[in-house]
Amino acid sequence: MVRLVRALGVPVLLAGMIVLAGWTLGGIYDGPLLFQLVAGAGVASVLLAVAVRRLPSYADAPLSVLGLLAYLALAVWLSARQADIPGSLPEVAADAVANGIPRLLTALVPVEPQPDTVVIPVIAAWLAGLTAAELAGRAQRTLLSLLPPTLLYGGALFLVGPHRGGLGTGLIFAGLAIAALALTGTSAARAAAPDPVRTDRIDAVTRRALQVRAAVAALAGVTVIVAVAALLGPGLAGVVDKPPVDPRAYVTPPQLDALDQNPLIRLSGWAVNPTEHLLDTNLSADSAIRLAVLPDYDGVTWHVSGEYRPAARTLPSPPAPPAAAPGAEQAIAKDATVTQDITVVGLGGKLLPAVASARRVDGLRVSVDVDSGTLMLPTGLTPGMSYAVTSVQTVPDENTLPMADVPTGPEVSRYLAVGSGTLPERMRQLVERLAADNSAAYARASAIEQFLATHYRLDGGAPSGHALPNLDYFLFGDKTGYGGGKGTAEQFAAAYAVLARMMGLPARVVVGFHAKKGASQVLASDAYAWPEVLFAGVGWVAFDPLPRPGQQPEPLEEQFKPKPEPSTEPPSQEPLPTESVSASAAVPSGSGGSAAAAGSVLPMVGAGAGGLFVLVLAGLLVALLVARRGLRRRRLDEGTPADRVAGAWLEVSDALRLAGQGSPQHLTAAEVAAFAGEAAAPPGRKHVRLPAPRLDDLAWLVNAAEFSAGRLAEDDAHRARASATAYVGELRARRSWWRRLIWSIHPGPLRWHRRG
Structure with a gap:
């Protein structure tokens, strides 16, 4: 019974350690599937190693590989079915293995169990369980067998980072490791027995x-x-x-291309082709479909900035709005759910349109920027692509919104930046005039909205551009000139956001489309931009500075009219990209691009080749170590007492050869014992050591095994084992450092013509 507990107890404890690692890693996944797959991989690999322990060591590796492939196929199939991943099993599995590591490190928490986010943990758990069981079983190295589960647990903690963790799991893990060591420790009776080989007097x-x-x-x-x-x-x-530390902070997530960095300039291109068919939609309510959020402005360009990370179908909630100041009036807001079925027709780029704020996306594997809530498809939009979105809009109460204030502090400083250049004087005067008549934050925001909608004209043929000089000309330029007093939604939204920031209101620009309830087509004429202002306790509130259809602009007040001298035209703009231009046109071509591509590929190829060499070398060393331990176990622990005595003698003979002092073939057992004593003679004055164990008793047992094998008992085999292991350990300790280093992985004993 005790031997059964020792034989099965350690594998059970090792499997339990791997299960705990899976439990820890599963804390950042959505649902229990990852934990179930990792736990199953650990238990299955340990059971397989125990089942094939009696087979030759050369049969172990093929069976283990077949088991891993079968279990990996099951894991890919289950995760693909749960995540609705299309494609055949080989295609999905190949993509998951090839891209598993980068997608796992860039995935947004909670991570959805998809093939590419489960294959690496499953493979790691299988290899950890198999290696640990082999080291504990064949090599009988319990302490060393704890290393693979410990590395797996450490990797799980590293991936979890600051998102989850607890002391309880670590204590249980340590308890299982201690139990495994205690279960295989030397018994007290055996430890108290006198050592037959330490008979030399000191x-x-x-x-x-x-x-x-x-x-x-x-x-x-x-x-x-x-x-x-x-x-x-x-x-x-x-x-x-x-x-x-969060490892995701050190991994670059998927990036937008040049077409999506500043989608605001695409409005002029869409205005030129208003009938271009972009999307087919089916919405549960009239809503604005959001394409991009542009929070950063440098005085020249509004641009998208954010970290788009792969997300599950269920998306994280947007960040909570800044809290209102203590004692301030609280504005009230309510949530409204909007469902959307969207089909891409002519829209290009990587940004994925959806009503804010998206909480679930079905049909596509998207990446999300948590701060803005916008979506991206890393592979890019293609015609015919369909997906479904469920969004939750925050609708503030119009009766309490005028009481809301704007937040302050470093966290909103990016929404107040207007570039490092000098602000146009007339824009400063306009801001001072509007702020003087309106003290409350919402009143100032509404004043800018009313001013732009009243005094300016919407013109689809107006020139593109939203740098400060362009906006100054749009606001105060000669209305008979090119762009003075008229503009597209680009100029209205950009001018509003800049004026709001100059007035101390955190603002940003959003690009999107008008969409109606029910099934409808979204054309280029439905594209527009709008500004949003951040209010404490409420969040982002949209404003519409565009004039109403048919509304005629009112003249500016006298102080804001253009001066008599001729106004200059706005600075020339770069050619406007339109939807008809391919997104790939922004990519430089020629030898420079090829050289850059080659320069970026060669280090990756070199790193991959180096990593593959390290893996192959590590695998070879582990295989040699396991094979050597298996040979020693068969010699010393298997067979009849006579066989084990002979095996102990072979261990001594191999040790002499490893030490570079192989015994001559013609010597008798007693002569070999004397030769071994000289090979491990006490060192000189430089070192102080105990005398090496004598092998006279082992030589006598070898002769007895040769001539009267049937008379040997179990105690004789134990004596032979103790003599051999004590001598080999002392002989190894007296060798040079490089011989000690390669002692356990030297392939010689595996090919030397020995018994066992």
Whole structure:
């Protein structure tokens, strides 16, 4: 019964450690599937290793690979079915294996269990379980077998980062490791038995030298521990309360192309072709479909900025709005759900249109920028692509919104920047005039909206551009000139956002489309831009500075009229990209592009080849180590007592050859024992060691096994094992550092013509 517990207890504990690693990693996944797959991989690999333990070691690897492939296919099929991933099983599996690591590191928490986010944890769990079971079973190295599950658990903690974690799981993991070591420890009775090979008497000089050596070593160890604690202690204590590092911060997520960096300039192109068919939609309510959010302005260009990370079908909620100041009036807002079925017709780029704020996307695997809530498709939009979106809009109460204030602080500074250049004087005067008549934040925002809608004309043929000089000309230029007093939605939204920022209102620009309830077509004429202002306790509120259809602009007040001298035309703009221009046109061509591509590919190829070489070398070393341990186990622990005595003798013979002092073939057992004693003779004055164990008793047992094998008992086999292991350990300890390094992985004993 005790032997059964020892044989099965360690594999069960190792499997439990892998299950705990899967539980830890599953904390950042959406649903229990990842935990179930990792736990199943750990248990299945350990059971397979136990089942094939009696088979030859060369049959272990093929069976393990077949088991891994079968289980991996099951994991890919289950995760693909749950995530509705289209494609055949081989195609999905190949894509998952090829892109598993980058997608796992860039995925947004909570991670959806998809083929590309589960294959790497499943493979790691299988290899950890198999390696641990082999080391504990064939090699009988329990301490070393704890390393693979520990590395797996450490990797899980690293991936989880600051999102999840607890002390309880770590304590249970450590308890399982301690139990495995205790289960395979030497029994008290066996430890108390006298050592048959340590019969040499130690003289007083050697004993005194050993005592001095032990005292010096202990003192040196204590000194090192105290020094390390003094040097590293304060630093380690300072990081105890810090959150763990998030590995996703060091991985570059998918990036937008040039077409999507500033979608605001696409409005003029769409205005030139108003009948261009962009989308087919079916909405549950009239809504504005959002394409892009542009939060950053440098005085020249509004542009998109954010981190788009792969997300599950269920998207995270948008960040909570800044809290209102204590004692301030609270504005009231309510949520409204809008469902959308969208089919792409002529819209290009990577940005994915959806009503704000999207909470679930079906039919596509999207990336999301959490701060803005906008969506991106890394592979790009293609005609005929369909998807469904469920969004939750925050609708503020118009009766309480006028009481809302705007937030302040460094977290909103990016929404107040207007570039580093000098602001046009007339824009400063306009801001001062509007702010003087309106003190409340919402009143100032409404005043800008009313001013633009009243005094300017919407013109689809107006020139593109939203740099500060362009906006100054749009606001105050000669209305008979090209662009003065008239503009597209680009100029209206950009001018509003800049004026709001100059007035202290956090603002941004949004590009999107008008869409009606029910089934409808979205044309280029439905594209427009609008500004949004951030209010404390409410969030982003949209404003519409466009004039109403048929409305005639009113003249500006006297102080804002253009001066008599001729006004200059706005600075020339770069050629306007339109929808008819291919998105790939922005990519430079020619030898420069090829050289850049080659320069970026060659390091990746070199790194991949180097990594593959390291993996192959590590696999070879592990295979040699396992094979050597298996050979030793078969020699010392399997067979009759006579076979194990002979195996112990072979261990000694191989050790002599590994030490570079192989015994001559013509020597008898007694002569080999004497030769071995000389090979491991006590060192000179430079080192102080105990005398090497003698092999006279083992030589006598070898002769007995040769001539009267049937008379040997189990105790004789144990004596032979103890003599051989004690001598081999001492012989190895007296070799040079490089011989000790390659001792356990030397392939010689596997090919030398020996028994066992």
